[in-house]
Amino acid sequence: MTKIRTRFAPSPTGYMHIGNLRTALFEYLIAKHEDGDFILRIEDTDQERFVEGAVDIIYDTLKSVGLHHDEGPDVGGDFGPYIQSERLPMYKEYADRLVELGGAHYCFCKEEDIEKQRKEAESLGISFKYDDPCKHISKEEAKQRIENESYVVRQTIQHGGETYFDDEVYGRIEVDNNVLDEAILMKSDGYPTYNFANIVDDHQMNITHVVRGNEYLSSTPKYNLIYKSFGWDIPTYVHVPPVMKDEQHKLSKRNGDASFQDLVKKGYLPEAILNYIALLGWSPETEQEIYTLEELIKVFDIKRISKSPAIFDIDKLTWMNGMYLRAMDIQKFYELAKPYMEESIHRPVDFMAVAKILQPRTDVLASIPESVDFIDELPEYDNALYIHKKMKTTYEIALKALQATQTALTELQDWTSEETLHDVLLGLPKQLEMKNGQILWPVRTAITGKQFTPGGAIEIAHILGKDETLKRIAVGIEKLQKELETA
Ligand code: GLU
Numbered sequence: 336m337t338k339i340r341t342r343f344a345p346s347p348t349g350y351m352h353i354g355n356l357r358t359a360l361f362e363y364l365i366a367k368h369e370d371g372d373f374i375l376r377i378e379d380t381d382q383e384r385f386v387e388g389a390v391d392i393i394y395d396t397l398k399s400v401g402l403h404h405d406e407g408p409d410v411g412g413d414f415g416p417y418i419q420s421e422r423l424p425m426y427k428e429y430a431d432r433l434v435e436l437g438g439a440h441y442c443f444c445k446e447e448d449i450e451k452q453r454k455e456a457e458s459l460g461i462s463f464k465y466d467d468p469c470k471h472i473s474k475e476e477a478k479q480r481i482e483n484e485s486y487v488v489r490q491t492i493q494h495g496g497e498t499y500f501d502d503e504v505y506g507r508i509e510v511d512n513n514v515l516d517e518a519i520l521m522k523s524d525g526y527p528t529y530n531f532a533n534i535v536d537d538h539q540m541n542i543t544h545v546v547r548g549n550e551y552l553s554s555t556p557k558y559n560l561i562y563k564s565f566g567w568d569i570p571t572y573v574h575v576p577p578v579m580k581d582e583q584h585k586l587s588k589r590n591g592d593a594s595f596q597d598l599v600k601k602g603y604l605p606e607a608i609l610n611y612i613a614l615l616g617w618s619p620e621t622e623q624e625i626y627t628l629e630e631l632i633k634v635f636d637i638k639r640i641s642k643s644p645a646i647f648d649i650d651k652l653t654w655m656n657g658m659y660l661r662a663m664d665i666q667k668f669y670e671l672a673k674p675y676m677e678e679s680i681h682r683p684v685d686f687m688a689v690a691k692i693l694q695p696r697t698d699v700l701a702s703i704p705e706s707v708d709f710i711d712e713l714p715e716y717d718n719a720l721y722i723h724k725k726m727k728t729t730y731e732i733a734l735k736a737l738q739a740t741q742t743a744l745t746e747l748q749d750w751t752s753e754e755t756l757h758d759v760l761l762g763l764p765k766q767l768e769m770k771n772g773q774i775l776w777p778v779r780t781a782i783t784g785k786q787f788t789p790g791g792a793i794e795i796a797h798i799l800g801k802d803e804t805l806k807r808i809a810v811g812i813e814k815l816q817k818e819l820e821t822a
Pocket residue numbers: 343344345346378533546547548
């Protein structure tokens with residue numbers, strides 16, 4: 336049996352679109368499920384779109400999500416070079432051969448003239464297909480002219496007949512050859528277009544499965560005609576559905592949030608992103624949603640790739656990210672959370688203790704600075720925060736709770752463990768004939784000034800330390816006294 340070989344063939348655009356990363360993942364899984372090879376090829380023939388550092392973004396992304404390629408520009412392999420701009424002489428050779436075989440011809444038409452015709456057709460509302468007169472020039476004449484004139488190599492499509500192929504996801508696709516346009520294969524600057532380089536490379540690199548976005552579905556018959564002219568085997572095609580922002584809009588750079596780097600910046604974990612995108616347009620047989628890469632390799636099945644567009648649901652990713660954060664050991668969480676804690680905490684508190692209260696309640700790391708900002712400074716808050724209907728806390732009860740806490744905590748000498756704090760605070764409800772919540776709610780309110788906080792009164796008091804805790808309780812007492820006086 337032939338070894339499965341898939342390739343990820345990104346154009347270096349300067350960012351990793353989530354849809355592209357999803358394609359890379361599917362390519363990786365298809366190969367690895369069968370113990371095959373996953374190849375990285377850089378498609379940089381569009382020199383106008385060259386972006387400095389863009390290739391590094393591709394390497395870094397693949398590395399950070401653990402999609403290791405077996406061959407590629409940085410790791411080598413038997414089928415290199417793996418960067419298209421380094422393969423130019425080979426494309427030229429194949430293009431000339433294709434002309435000999437009748438699958439293409441040299442074209443001397445001026446781009447402006449073609450553009451004019453296109454515009455005219457557009458203004459009349461007719462769909463435009465260039466009927467290239469150059470395909471009727473004799474081979475001898477054309478060969479002479481290419482010596483002195485600027486030219487492109489254009490695909491020759493014989494009129495009549497149909498071309499079909501079977502896509503693994505979309506099934507049989509059939510097109511009338513008359514609708515296929517005679518695309519440029521080699522530009523006048525000697526660079527191939529995607530239409531050509533892709534075919535030559537996939538063949539040269541023994542790619543068995545071509546996995547790519549379904550926007551290429553309608554051009555694939557055209558590519559197959561080239562394979563046929565050369566007498567090459569046509570690869571297995573796996574066209575995948577697009578990743579959408581919503582029913583109508585594709586996830587695009589312009590809409591924001593489309594790139595892997597943006598998501599990482601927002602505090603999503605590479606492993607959670609990878610897990611989430613595996614489920615975009617693919618579904619496992621079971622209800623399981625959390626997968627390691629190893630598990631995905633085992634269960635991945637091309638047959639379960641869907642034809643329907645996949646909608647990128649940021650809430651679902653957020654949920655999944657939270658699952659990953661909670662599952663990791665506290666030391667790792669601490670290390671990841673540290674820079675975010677440092678953004679808003681500048682007091683010498685025990686960051687590990689803060690990490691411990693954050694871990695069970697954090698879905699994205701980027702939410703951390705805001706959720707622990709009260710540690711540095713008690714915010715201005717409204718007294719209404721003291722009122723909790725269910726716990727029956729009124730201003731009077733809150734004041735009583737804070738005063739009793741103030742006395743008890745002032746006497747407490749040992750602040751080093753949460754346990755002593757716990758014993759003192761939970762001793763109060765009995766003494767005062769109050770419910771636990773009637774003590775803890777006002778205390779937490781007084782020391783944080785916020786309605787929602789990670790951690791409860793005891794954990795937070797422990798983190799803040801004795802002086803700060805008592806200072807904030809005193810502020811609370813004063814606020815409540817004023818409130819009651821004016822009532
Ligand atoms: N360079 C193409 C792109 O980035 C690759 C498409 C393919 O995988 O064939 O869209």
